[in-house]
Each structure stands twice: as structure tokens, then as C-alpha cells.
Amino acid sequence: MSESSILDQIQGPQDLNSLSSRELRRLAEEIRAEIIEVIPRIGGHFGPNLGAVELAVALHTVFDSPRDKIIWDVGHQAYPHKILTGRRGRMPTIRQKGGWLPSVRGRRVSMTSSALDMAALPSLRPWVWPSLATCGVAKSTS
Numbered sequence: 001m002s003e004s005s006i007l008d009q010i011q012g013p014q015d016l017n018s019l020s021s022r023e024l025r026r027l028a029e030e031i032r033a034e035i036i037e038v039i040p041r042i043g044g045h046f047g048p049n050l051g052a053v054e055l056a057v058a059l060h061t062v063f064d065s066p067r068d069k070i071i072w073d074v075g076h077q078a079y080p081h082k083i084l085t086g087r088r089g090r091m092p093t094i095r096q097k098g099g100w101l102p103s104v105r106g107r108r109v110s111m112t113s114s115a116l117d118m119a120a121l122p123s124l125r126p127w128v129w130p131s132l133a134t135c136g137v138a139k140s141t142s
Contacts (some may be wrong), residue, residue, distance in 0.1 A: 006030055012086045013060040024061060028053045031080050038091050045076035056080035 006023055007030040009015060019027065031053050039046035052072075057080070059070055065085065072078040082100070083091065093099025 007034065007083070007088070010084060010088075013065040013084055016057065016061050016084070019061075024057055028057050031057070031083055034083065034088070034091070035079055039079075039094075042092065042094055042096070044094055046079075048074070048077045049079040052077040053080045056084055060084050 006019070006027045010027070016024065016027070032050055035046050035049050035053075039049070056078075059065070060081070063070065070081060072081060079091070079094075082088075087100070090100045
């Protein structure tokens with residue numbers, strides 16, 4: 001009898017709270033397998049996503065998403081995040097008309113702008129939580 005899929009049981013980040021360390025590692029393996037299965041069929045970047053799987057699992061385990069905002073520098077690192085936030089079923093629609101957009105608003109400038117906007121929101125709307133996590137990749141061009 002094969003083990004049931006942990007990923008199949010994940011509907012949102014809150015579902016990670018009850019998982020053991022061993023189950024979180026298995027979940028990361030299942031997310032990686034999902035990316036490896038889907039992305040080559042439809043095209044797109046899967047290397048950066050494979051490198052961000054454990055980061056996404058860790059961020060969603062430590063932070064209280066969606067209350068705590070997580071901003072990804074580039075969209076091709078955010079697929080694990082999207083899978084963990086209940087959008088797994090839309091993954092095959094990447095790069096399809098009406099489907100998942102493969103990127104976020106942009107790169108560093110947009111990420112910084114988004115982070116500042118979110119940080120300012122609590123002063124404008126007191127019901128928005130101020131917590132914020134940002135992540136990204138710096139690239140040297142020297």
C-alpha cells in the first residue's frame with residue numbers, strides 16, 4: 001500500500017502547521033516532483049522554483065500567511081508558494097490564455113515598491129497586519 005500524498009491534503013498554508021519535520025520534507029519532495037512533471041510540458045523556468053521549494057515551505061511554516069505578506073522577487077521562484085496557497089490546480093494553465101501568470105509584478109524595483117506599499121497600508125487601514133517577509137535573489141553584474 002503506497003503512502004498518501006501530503007500535497008493532496010494541502011489546501012492552504014494553515015495546513016502546514018500540523019505537519020512534522022519529516023512530513024514537511026516529504027511535502028517539499030512532492031512539490032518538487034509536481035514542478036518537474038508540469039513545467040516541462042508547458043514551458044517555463046523550473047530550476048529557480050526547484051531551488052525555492054524548501055524556502056517556500058519554511059516561510060509558510062514560520063509565518064502566518066496570508067496575514068503575513070510574502071513578496072517574491074521573481075515569479076519563477078514563486079511556483080512553490082502558489083502551490084502552497086491553494087493554487088496548485090491552476091499550475092497546468094501557466095502561459096496559457098486566461099491562466100496563471102508566470103511572473104509577479106516585476107523584479108527588485110517592483111518588489112521593493114510592493115513591500116513599501118504593504119508596510120504603509122496599516123497606517124491607512126488599521127485592519128491590515130503589518131508583518132512582512134520578503135525574499136529574492138541578488139545578482140551581481142560586475
